[in-house]
Amino acid sequence: MNEIAGLEQARKILAAQPFSSLVGARLTAFGDGEAVLEVDIREELLQQFGSVHGGVLGYAADNALAFAAGSVVGAGLTTAGFSIDFLRPARGDVLRAHGRVVRAGRTSVVVRCDLSTVDGGSAPALCAVAQGTIAVRQAA
Structure with missing residues (x-):
């Protein structure tokens, strides 16, 4: 398994994902079973009612889940x-996805993610929660 050394290496992996660059995602924390991915909320990421599109929330959850898993078991992962669950419209300045490992096994990792929006100086508003299984790919 390939080790992910730390935040800077994880950021390089994120930067190698064209879609992550398109939405302007950044990793702000990585390690010890957790990862935080942030996306500045801008008009191009909204749906017709003015909140962040569910596809963007799904993307952020997926990557936060995978990076949190990678902080425990290394690279070579894929989302299984x-x-x-969408709890409220995602509105604010920044979308924050915070993934935390629940259990890491030899072949899979279970991870939870809270998605919140941050608006200026106010407290983060929880807008969605996700849970997933990340598969540890076997070396060929």
Whole structure:
């Protein structure tokens, strides 16, 4: 398994994902079974009612889940599946996805993610929760 040394290496992996660059995602924390991914909320990421599109929330959850898992078991992962529950419209300045490992096994990692929006100086507003299974790929 390939080790992910720390935040800077994880950021390089994120930067290698074209879609992550398109949405402007950044990792702000990585390690010890946790990862935080942030996206500045801008008009291009909204749906017709003015809140962040569910596809963007799903993307953020997926990557936060995978990076949190990677902080425990290293690189060479793929998402096996995840579910997401939308709790309220995502509105604010920044979308923050905070993934935390629940259990890391030899072949899979179960991870939870809280998705919140941050607006200026106010407290983060929880807008969605996700849980997923990240598969540890076997070396060929």
